[in-house]
Amino acid sequence: MNTTTTTTTTGGYQERYAASLMNTFGAPKLLLTRGAGAHVWDADGKEYVDFLGGIAVNALGHAHPALIEAVTTQLQTLGHVSNFFTTAPQVELAEKLLDLLGVGVGGGRVFFTNSGTEANEAAFKLTRRTGRTHVVVAEGAFHGRTMGALALTSKEAYRAPFEPLPGDVIFVPFGDTDALAAAVTDRTAAILLEPIQGEAGVNIAPEGYLAAARRIADDHGALLWLDEVQSGMGRTGAWFAHGGITPDVITLAKGLGGGFPIGACIGIGAAGELLQPGNHGTTFGGNPVACAAALAVIATIEDEDLLEHVTVLGHKLRDGLAADPRVTEVRGAGLFIGLDLAADVSAAVVAAAQEAGFILNNPTPGRIRIVPPLVITADDVNALLTAWPGILDTAFAGEGEQP
Structure with missing residues (x-):
C-alpha cells in the first residue's frame, strides 16, 4: 500500500524519511528546500546561514551561476x-x-x-x-x-x-x-x-x-x-x-x-x-x-580571487569566535575552523545555533567544526559573530556557572 502523503513540512518529511530510508544517519535535522550563496531555507520557510557547506563540499555555495x-x-x-x-x-x-x-x-x-x-x-x-x-x-x-x-x-x-x-x-x-x-x-x-x-x-x-x-x-x-x-x-x-x-x-x-x-x-x-x-x-x-x-x-x-577572500574572512571568523572565554581554543586555516569549548556542550551549541538561524557541526562532544562555502560574505560572518555569545549562553545554560 502506498503510504506517501503530500505533507511538505519538515516534521512530515522526517516521518516519511524514517519509513523509507535506512537509518544510517539518524533523524534529519531539517528538510531543506532551496539555497542561494551561503544561505539555505527549510520547508517551513526559515532561513539559515550555512556554516557547514555540505561538510566542506559546497565551495561556491548554493545555486552559483x-x-x-x-x-x-x-x-x-x-x-x-x-x-x-x-x-x-x-x-x-x-x-x-x-x-x-x-x-x-x-x-x-x-x-x-x-x-x-x-x-x-x-x-x-x-x-x-x-x-x-x-x-x-x-x-x-x-x-x-x-x-x-x-x-x-x-x-x-x-x-x-x-x-x-x-x-x-x-x-x-x-x-x-x-x-x-x-x-x-x-x-x-x-x-x-x-x-x-x-x-x-x-x-x-x-x-x-x-x-x-x-x-x-x-x-x-x-x-x-x-x-x-x-x-x-x-x-x-x-x-x-x-x-x-x-x-x-x-x-x-x-x-x-x-x-x-x-x-x-x-x-x-x-x-x-x-x-x-x-x-x-x-x-x-x-x-x-x-x-x-x-x-x-x-x-x-x-x-573571484576566493583564496584571498577565504584567508581574510577566516582570520576574522577565528578571531571573533575566540573572543568568548567559553571557547578555549580555535584552530584552523582559511575557512577550515575547529574550536574547543569549555564543556562538552557542542550538541547544544549546534541546536542553539540552528534555532538562531545558523548551521554548524559538532564532530566531538567538546568541539565545533566550521566549514562554510568559500563565497560566504563578511555580512554572514558578522551575523554569526554577533549571535555567538547568545548561542553560547543557551548552550551553557545547563552547565551551571559559566567560565
Whole structure:
C-alpha cells in the first residue's frame, strides 16, 4: 500500500524519511528546500546561514551561476560516455589539477572517482602495487566508510562493527614525528596523513611534521600519501594544505565539484604509473558533467580571487569566535575552523545555533567544526559573530556557572 502523503513540512518529511530510508544517519535535522550563496531555507520557510557547506563540499555555495551553467551546458552536450572513451572536460581537469599541484602535465597521473572514500580506495590499491602491504596512519584519521577506507580510519566506533578489515595497518599519534619514524620500516608501502584532520575537529599538522614524513618515507622507500579530501581546493586559503612538500599520492573530493560528486586520486612521479589497465576501474568516475563542474569551481575560485577572500574572512571568523572565554581554543586555516569549548556542550551549541538561524557541526562532544562555502560574505560572518555569545549562553545554560 502506498503510504506517501503530500505533507511538505519538515516534521512530515522526517516521518516519511524514517519509513523509507535506512537509518544510517539518524533523524534529519531539517528538510531543506532551496539555497542561494551561503544561505539555505527549510520547508517551513526559515532561513539559515550555512556554516557547514555540505561538510566542506559546497565551495561556491548554493545555486552559483557558474556551476549551473557548466553542468547544464555539459549535460545538454554529452552526459556520460564510460571510460572506454574520454572527453575534453576529463582531460582538461586532469591537466589543471597537475598544474595546481605544481608538477605539470607529465609529472603525474589522475584517476577520477565519485567521492573521497573512492579516491582513497583507489590510492589504497595503488599502494599495494609497490609489492608491500604495510600502511602507517595517524590516530584521529578519517579516510572513509567503505571497507578499505575504513581500515585506514582510526575511530573504533566506526571500525569495530565491520572487523576484520583489510590488515597490516597501524596507527600512530598525529603530529608525533618520533612515533612515525619508529613505525615506518622497509616493508612499509605508504604513510597516510591528512595535513589537517577534519573529522577529529580540525587538527593541524605541527610545523615540520609533513616534511619529516616526506624524509621518513624516502628513507624507507615508502610512498607519502596525503588525504586532502576536506582540506584541498581552496578551503584553507591555498589550493592545498600540504605546503611546500611533494607527496607521492594525493586524494581529493568534497569541494572539487562544488556539490557535484567527484573525487580524484593523483599519483605524482613514478606513483602515477603504478595502476595499469585491469588494476582498477569506475563507471561514473571522470564523467564529463562532473569534470565540467570541477573546472567551473576552479575557474570561479581563480576569477573571484576566493583564496584571498577565504584567508581574510577566516582570520576574522577565528578571531571573533575566540573572543568568548567559553571557547578555549580555535584552530584552523582559511575557512577550515575547529574550536574547543569549555564543556562538552557542542550538541547544544549546534541546536542553539540552528534555532538562531545558523548551521554548524559538532564532530566531538567538546568541539565545533566550521566549514562554510568559500563565497560566504563578511555580512554572514558578522551575523554569526554577533549571535555567538547568545548561542553560547543557551548552550551553557545547563552547565551551571559559566567560565
